[in-house]
Amino acid sequence: MLRLKKKKEAEALAKKTEEESGTATPSTTDTDSNDGSSPMQTDDSKKVSLLGGIGGKKVGGGEKKKKRTPGEIRIQKDIAELDGGSVATITFPSANTLTTFCVSVTPDSGYWSGCTYSFTFTIPALYPHEPPKVHCDTQLYHPNVNTEGNVCLNILREDWKPVLDINAVIYGLIYLFYDPNPADPLNHEAAKLLRENKGEFERNVKRSLRGGYVDGVQYQALK
Structure with a gap:
């Protein structure tokens, strides 16, 4: 009985860990960094970057879009x-x-x-x-x-x-x-x-x- 209880606890812990890691995956994939940015901030930055570059990155050095004089x-x-x-x-x-x-x-x-x-x-x-x-x-x-x-x-x-x-x-x-x-x-x-x-x-x-x-x-x- 004790072994069965421990087995169930272990399975529950593993499932919980898997669920937690599954929800965290999109965050690390979107930001591709450890700077603490949230998924929403990353999405917004991509929208801005796409206006001036390809694939979310500026062409030719990653600088911001030039302001018109x-x-x-x-x-x-x-x-x-x-x-x-x-x-x-x-x-x-x-x-x-x-x-x-x-x-x-x-x-x-x-x-x-x-x-x-x-x-x-x-x-x-x-x-x-x-x-x-x-x-x-x-x-x-x-x-x-x-x-x-x-x-x-x-x-x-x-x-x-x-x-x-x-x-x-x-x-x-x-x-x-x-x-x-x-x-x-x-x-x-x-x-x-x-x-x-x-x-x-x-x-x-x-x-x-x-x-x-x-x-x-x-x-x-x-x-």
Whole structure:
């Protein structure tokens, strides 16, 4: 009788231990750690992680999802209102990146008409409190663009205001092709020639567009 009682007690203890271990198993499986996290906390963390990665883990180092900068938030609004008309077209090299894009300008009159000139726009994190950065990717003989692709436009510097937007910059670039500003130059030789001898300046522009040399620099042929 005593043996039977002990056997039953042992069986009951084993069953209880099995039941306890069975309820504990999901917790250790879900957390896969001993940090004391509850199953509910683990499930929540997986839901968040899946938004930015695969299998509950971030791709590329396990960092948290990057917070959007004010510039990224504002540029979304500006993009919805972009309108370069028939003279300018806007393209995005990466559909996932709104802060870097290309603008192609094709003037329909003026010294540079008939050719297409490409610009890269980079939106800083503090945009619109800081102006966008604009680089001319097409080698251009122009008083307001130097051979390194820097662009001299007043609203990209001291005249920039947060109320301005990308459209304003695009219109400013278009205007530079119709009415270059020799009073605020980057290419000082071209600006001086435009002020003093417009006929010779026009010949230099045409020579540069054909791929010729101007002031010791060979330009890319665009015509």
